[in-house]
Amino acid sequence: MPRLRALAATVGPKLGVAAAVTALVAGAATAVTTLDTPSAAAATALCDQYAKTTTADGKYRIQNNRWGTSAQQCIEPTATGFRVTQADGAVSTSGAPKSYPSIYWGCHYADCTTGFSPVQASSGTFGSVRTSVAMTYPTSGEWDASFDLWFDPTPRTDGQNTGAEVMVWLNHAGRPQPVGSKVGTVTLAGATWDVWYGNTGWNVVSYVRQTPTSSADFAVSTFFDDALARGWVQRSWYLTSIQAGFEPWTGGAGLAVTSFSAGTGSTGTPTATTSPTASPTATPTATASPTVTVTRSPRPTSGRPVCSATAKTESAWGAGAVQNVTVTNGGEARTGWTTVATLPAGQTVTNLWNGTWTQSGRTLTVKNASYNGSLAAGGTTSFGYQLAATGSTSTPATITCS
Template structure:
């Protein structure tokens, strides 16, 4: 969406922290690479890529979340999703992010691209344009989104996973998919109204969901970056590493197509100031999902407390509160203060890696009605602080 995710990177938003890395953030693999896109040449290998006929952009199948067959057919100015056999639960990450991009995707860069620092004048001139087509209304089109994915990193990264932010711009979506995190505001940008979502999954995922679908969008990349900057989710010192456009399918999606795409530098846009944006605000998120954009299943919250302190033997309890709809299964991920090691835990199953404590429901407390709560507790061997976790998320 990669929220522009999965995503990762999404999608948000993106969301996204899932077994496979997010769409737009697939692990480096050996790919089938067609030097130039040719009509009717299908790309079906998991990470198959092609270069557009003009040599400017890369097209990728990017099927990272399913073993089911997926194929895209490059065209002179984009691609079409011709086969989409997969079907993954809509309360988790999507199957893939078939897409076209300008920039770098895990060390695979388009010709002459250099990451663009958001504080420089060149960034103000970066513009992107996309035109898409969707299957006929009323047909079995599945569940998917159509989204830009803008990736930012604190360094001029050309390989590996970006760690700054993924800014997703949802042009359209079908079915139940929602971005990673929680809806926090509505804003007017680029001549339309957008619902704003925010979540984290190892990096910030900021998603803008158009309230009225569209099949095309042409805008300076700074349009959405400036809004995210005013909210404190990105930084001017960060670098734009890629502009991507494509689709995140959960089920179906054959017939989705990017009919044209362009991205690059042009006349600079007028820099925007950094005040707080004018929006219709919603309560700020307190927790975020640790997956790519999800659908249907509401977010939950996790609130820790210290029951007894005193170094070795300290006991803490976490209350998990469900959202507006019933769910089966929950997971919390906490960042423990330095020096804390969990020695025993009840009412859940757990693993600890470094300072990261992951707790999943036990067999008897995973089903939660709307608004219901459950608790788990654990005992610490603490060599330093016995404070509650610095961060804790629930999904």
């Protein structure tokens, strides 16, 4: 699907990026050329823009997925993966990559692997979902090698996911870096990762391995639980696909997935250079904790549960910022919430996700969306917004929640 997943360090205001995302997403509905037989997977090169095939064992789908350039790209399916054999053209590293040639388990724009159903993160099944990959890399080009773990508030099998995209970067070459900004570091799956956060209409959480590797094997909940603790995914959301592949900006020929597996229980995967952690529960570093003033609303006389809201700036530039607000239920289970924030002078919200909102003067009122209003005692959810600013880009001085 069209993806704006990584940006060079020189990227400026995110308003321009959002426009690019809109254009890219609009191209996602382009029809694909599909090759569906195992024999095709073994012998036929995929050069059409959105050409796909099924692996010889019938478990996974392989896709050329070239959407960011008109230059030719071809991939050659193998018995256990694929290899990029041609990757013409180049695009600016200050924008989106050329493509995301990849192999996946799950659903990609209504094209689902056999027998797959979205897995809710609150289910017992989710904890047993694992994935692994082994890759080889060329010595030239600018690219990243990454997993793409997609989550949606609904059990979506078609269209663009609107919840979160959790990326796991195993390696990268050249200037590209993830969407948004670096917000901390964390140790997961036997390695240390830089954590990045941004939003392109959905939350993009990227884990960039500080020491590159050519293989990995982990439980999906390892990274999900860390993102959950940071307020960027929700336990009620659904895993809709696990994808592994490459985002090239320049070059890319020679990139290859030599082995891939995904599913519930044991995946029968190759030995990886990293070992999964003993517990799928991640412990985020202190740098990722929200760090602004929190105003708790008093318990109303009606007995409605108290809640709190915490705001944090994820990225900022001269004329705007992206901020995230975590809502925490401090009382008994509830079925709705409302936050009221006083914005600094000169701030205007231009886009908001995971909630419904109005702004009157400096007062921003946000109510829950249809899918994140129910909170158990101690439960959390979050929403985020992009703002334009003629003055300060700081977080609101006060936020109340009821």
